[in-house]
Amino acid sequence: MMKEMIKKSLGFWNNYWGSSIFPYLLVIALLYLLIFKHKKKTTRYVLAYVFLMLFLFFFPYTAKIIQKCIGENVYWRVLWLVPSTSVIALALTEFIRGRKSFLQPVLLVLFAGMIAWGGKEFYTEGYYHKVNNYQQVPDVVAGICELAKQDADGKKFLLVADEYVSSYIRVYDPSVYLPFGRRGSGGAVGARRQLYFEINAPAFNYANIAKYAEWVKCNYLVVKIPNEQQKEELEACHYQELGVVGEYSVYRLGNSVEEYRSPLLGES
């Protein structure tokens, strides 16, 4: 049990740091502070806290208890209690301020360069995108919501889409009802469950998607743009194309949203 727990903790530790140099910087920072700055009161307290916290993280029995409290999958969040950013910056600053004043800006630039080289920057790694809406959801989601709302003309409606689109629909517009949310949360049972699997399948079966969407009475169906045969499959289940937004087609069930009313809309 002990070996397995330590292995798990190490696994979380490695995932937390990725392929960066920061775990090594943290260890070097702790050693530097321990050897050269242990006489400073504030440093002693920080070191004591960090070492105790690392012990709690890696020691199998405390790890087991903490995992029972917070859940095994998110055990890595305990590492948020280790102030690694502050400790590394503390050690680097202590090192720099101990040098001659003409060297200090040079060392600061060198350390900043080392941090840049050993880490990864957000914009160049593709974490940020330009969008054309203030809510900062994918533009395609905003477009789908606006199209459906315009067609519905103030009436409540049920819309179904894949995982990517449905994750942001209610962030943009909470008046849109969905049969299920992210990872099927909130209601993927029975026909809705089948619909969830079909609409998120790696290879789409439009006939099945349309069949289940019609069973659930989804007023609007959002799918990747279908070919001619797939369009016929959708139309066989009374879905009519409303428009295209980005790589998605939006289909409406019947001639208007009032024709099909799902009990999920909460209307008597």
Next chain:
Amino acid sequence: MEMAMKGILAVFWLILVPVAVGRLPFVKRRQPLLTERFVSGYLILFSIMEVLTLPMTFLKMPLHVLVISYGSIALILALTGVFVTVKAKDTIRLSGIFDREKIYFWIALILILAQMAMCVLLAHMDADDAFYVAQATSGVQTDTIFEIIPYTGQKYYGIASRYILSPFPVFLAVVSQLSAGLHPAIMAHMIFPAVFLPVVYSVQYLLGKKWFPGDKRAQGMYLFLTACICSFSAYSVYNSGSFQMIRIWQGKALLASAFLPLLLYICQSVLMEKKTEYPWVLLAMADLSCCLLSSMGIILGTMMLGVFLLLCLVIHRDWRAFLKGIICCIPSLVLGVFYILIV
């Protein structure tokens, strides 16, 4: 014009009110720094939000009651803070602001402003918003608190899981309503980064002041290095720097990047000093604020506080401080028991 008005109200509720409220813990003490006022203000406001929201959630009260209650209390406290400021004749200290010693501070500030610009003007898509932000938009749309499943728009049957104990999405909904109905997604994605990144670096600034007292150059270098490390934290999606840079509007990100370091700072200042630098109530509020932000905060905040209490006992043999610290933990211990029972 309408958007500008909403923006001004957002600035009022998220910057001016916390700075005004943050004067109150220092009534019988020295004039606080602006950064101390800012973070103390949030400790007080988040604690108030937690205390108001939990009973209103269980009593199924409408959101507008919470908005009015929170807004009124925040305004009264802010006015009191302004009164204290005027009575104490606080001064704005501008001399020495452009000294050579502060050059590193200004370089750090440029980097921090660049981070803020990136976070505000560009979008990061995070699917966790399907719960956290949609919880706020659903609450605003239906005037309810945790009664609507954010994923679908249906009603919850029973308790809305353990997230109910950490209603930070409700704070988002409340400030959106106080800002003349600014869309919660706009508030979260554009306003919150511009407000909470300064909170993060205010905490780091205070840590720098504590660790390098009187050395402005070192304080500036420290702040610059922390900003650098955060800027290059994209090596994994798990670390606190990554959470800070790509989803600071979510409670758990604010916990990891700002409030756990703030709790660390306050623990050092209250538990590890012979003469406490801040009132004990701030320690309790820091713990309670962590509970508001995330269900993780209930456990992690208590863990940090527990470790510092142990250190306080071992290093200082201070039983009084230890007992006071335990009292500060009581709200999170109670919530922790609820959390474990619900999970």
